[in-house]
Amino acid sequence: MGKVIAVAQQKGGAGKTMLAAQFAVALAGEGRVALLDIDPQGSLTVWGKLRDGAPKAAHEVRVESVSGWRLASELEKLKAAYDYVLIDTPPVIDSDARRAIRAADLVLIPMNPAPPDLWAAEGTLKLAAEEKRKTALVFNRAPAASRLRKRLEAEIGARGLTLLPVALANRAGYANAFADGLGVTEAGPTTQAADELRAAAAALKDLLV
């Protein structure tokens, strides 16, 4: 059975769709990967369509979109056939997002290292705790070092929450790769973004064992 990672965070623009795509591509170098888009906005589905025609797309990543009562059965199907299933969720905890969190081996919560993003994560953290799901926060668009980032790291640690030990910086490379249906590890395998992403993906895998 594959591992299910639900990428969730009520804050829009935190990087859910970006991280789902980037991690999917990085993990696709090591196993079979599927993405499930349950956000009605469908950005990940568009990325998947771009990917179909992208010559640099080195790995196969299946992208499915589904909602409502079909979600549970689709997820079962994908879990049986893939090593990793990443779910991109909408910025609300609706019934579909609940289903995704319930089904997840890990709930990955992207956030900018700033208090409003942690506040926005509370609903997801609470639901994951109720469902006894493992969670990990991950800093996205993070400055290398800032007083606020240190403060957030301390607060997350003091609360006993898990923070992915590798943060993703704000890099044009992520947005450019996404716009071409790619991951940074494909668009520019020797870039800083790719190094950072590979390190983050390795840390993510460690959380899944």
Ligand SMILES: Nc1ncnc2c1ncn2[C@@H]1O[C@H](COP(=O)(O)OP(=O)(O)O)[C@@H](O)[C@H]1O
């Ligand atoms: N690390 C990053 N560096 C640069 N741009 C990013 C990064 N992460 C996300 N973005 C950009 O920020 C915007 C919001 O990201 P997105 O993944 O759509 O957020 P969400 O799905 O949580 O609403 C998008 O335009 C995306 O390209």
Ligand SMILES: [Mg+2]
């Ligand atoms: Mg999104």
